[in-house]
Amino acid sequence: MPLLGGFIADAYAGRFLMILLSSSIYVAGLTILTMTQFIPPLKPCGVSDNNCINPTKIHKLAFFTAMYFLSVGTGGHKPSLESFGADQFDDNDSSERKGKMSYFNYWNVALCAGLVLGVTVMAYVQDNFGWGTANLILTVSMFLTTVIFFLGRPFYRYRAPQGSPLTPLVQVLVAAVRKRNLPYPSNQDSFYESENTNMRLLSHTNKLRFLDKACIIENEVVSEGEKPSPWKLSTITKVEETKLVVKVVPIWFVSLLFGVCIAQGGTFYVKQSSTMNRNINGFEIPPASIHAIAAFGMLLCIICYDKILVPILRRVTGKERGIPILQRVGIGMVFSIMGMVVAALVEKKRLMVAEREYNRVLSMSVFWLTPQYFIQGIGDAFTLVGLQEYFYEQVPDSMRSIGIALYSSVLGVANFYSSFLIIVVGRVTGRFGSSWFGKDINSSRLDKFYWLLAIMSAVNFGIYILLTRKYDYKNVQRKEVVSSK
Incomplete structure (x- = not known):
């Protein structure tokens, strides 16, 4: 589920939208779990219930709906939120780049603080006040954090989705297979690179040299302003990304x-x-x-x-x-x-x-x-x-x-x-x-x-x-x- 959520965020939805959507789904799942503890028709049997019967269809529907909502919400929320936070740092600014290295450390400090609260305070609430009270606290907390995140939208940096990130990888593989019989060039002058100044370019490396054949300029002439077919000729950057x-x-x-x-x-x-x-x-x-x-x-x-x-x-x-x-x-x-x-x-x-x-x-x-x-x-x-x-x-x-x-x-x-x-x-x-x-x-x-x-x-x-x-x-x-x- 996280892989699917990460793919949708990167390819189509954008990380900010994916975080809001997945957080809302997660809150919905917590809300249903909370309702099962307080609404009598949804409330499961307790240990002390004398007239306890087997779970009904409505019990199963509420439980599994909540579980699936929580799974889907987590799958979209986890990969999108952490990467969105790291995107707030500019890789071309040395001070911000160092700040991003600390970001991952303090992201985990926050997770540790949440874990400590979960296994101490929330465990105590569950044991002494019941699962309903604990779920209610979690639902309200998650709702408030989602609202706070949304209110900060004017201050964020965004990366627009650019379609499936897997397509360029397939294009490199296809181009490399097509040119598999070409001799490896003695220098990089025969390698093609894009002149797009809006993207970060990668330097050539000598590992996995078979893939380098995808960016060899063969007989085709790359004219100025003309973009070659990516299925026949890839850039050095796309090859290095693969x-x-x-x-x-x-x-x-x-x-x-x-x-x-x-x-x-x-x-x-x-x-x-x-x-x-x-x-x-x-x-x-x-x-x-x-x-x-x-x-x-x-x-x-x-x-x-x-x-x-x-x-x-x-x-x-x-x-x-x-x-x-x-x-x-x-x-x-x-x-x-x-x-x-x-x-x-x-x-x-x-x-x-x-x-x-x-x-x-x-x-x-x-x-x-x-x-x-x-x-x-x-x-x-x-x-x-x-x-x-x-x-x-x-x-x-x-x-x-x-x-x-x-x-x-x-x-x-x-x-x-x-x-x-x-x-x-x-x-x-x-x-x-x-x-x-x-x-x-x-x-x-x-x-x-x-x-x-x-x-x-x-x-x-x-x-x-x-x-x-x-x-x-x-x-x-x-x-x-x-x-x-």
Whole structure:
């Protein structure tokens, strides 16, 4: 769904319109969920209902309509809003370009703040005041933020949609295949480039040279003012944009396993916390609230990285970013491996306590999970933010919403991948003894599963290094603008 939303935003609707439309759909979904808690005919059965009957058609219609509205709204909102925010910075202005690098950091600071509120305040409201009250708060909050966003429309910068961003990619492939038998030229004088000064031109790179044949001027003469057929002759910029898309694909695949590790934080980690001692001076922490530790770790790491580490790295390396994007992503992958190792050791300890005590709630404090959550937060600060910046920057300018959608799809597909991996591992281990996933968490061996993820992540990291060792980033022919600020 995010990929479809990103494509529509880039190709036809425009990001501002897509944000408004998807936000409205999202509010509608929240409104329906809220109505199911307060309107008697729509209200589902409660645990204490004596005359509870099976869900009726109206119950199912309301629930699934709300779910589909929320899915469609999220699919359009996520990729469009983040890319629209980054579009407010001018890439040709050095100070604004540096500001955009910080934008992705503080975008995630805001997400962390929202996550903390969600797993603490909203979890408390749901447990003590009911889902209806929580849904009402979320509906009103989302409605107000949509109105505030709309009121700011006179101050935004806009990028007009220019049709399908996939068509130029197909044109390059067709032109390259047509000219596949041409000899590769000894210099770039035979390469065609557009004279359009309104678009950002890309410099030629020597990777994927087969695609370069699409921009070789063969027998045709490109007259002044005459535009050749893009199915026969492409520009250097279009060829380089196609190369960017091709190079994004393997990075997307090697990022999936990092997403699998993240998925454990919202599933098995929470299940572990539900069996542990969560009392603090008589107050019981909701199991999901422990996830806030990862958000705090990510928030703290992002601020230190942006305010302390980046300025130092800029002075040392002389580069605007301090370190390359993919190097930042790789650092986070290392922390993810460390997090899985720590999680395995802590789970082994928890199983030893569970074997001794036989209680539903163990004496072992839930804060034993702090190290693995905190390390996960640090890894997220490097890898998740780095992937957002990578998928926005290293795709063609006309595909930036699609790029952010690709980032979102990493996490979405990783959750399916995690479920598939659990099923496979459970069946395989069950054939050679007891399954690693028993009827409850205390009869399972999650520690072994975490070790497996750590080993798989280490192998995946080795592949990642091979893919990124000599990576060619987007090379824009910049026209620097002096900032007036």
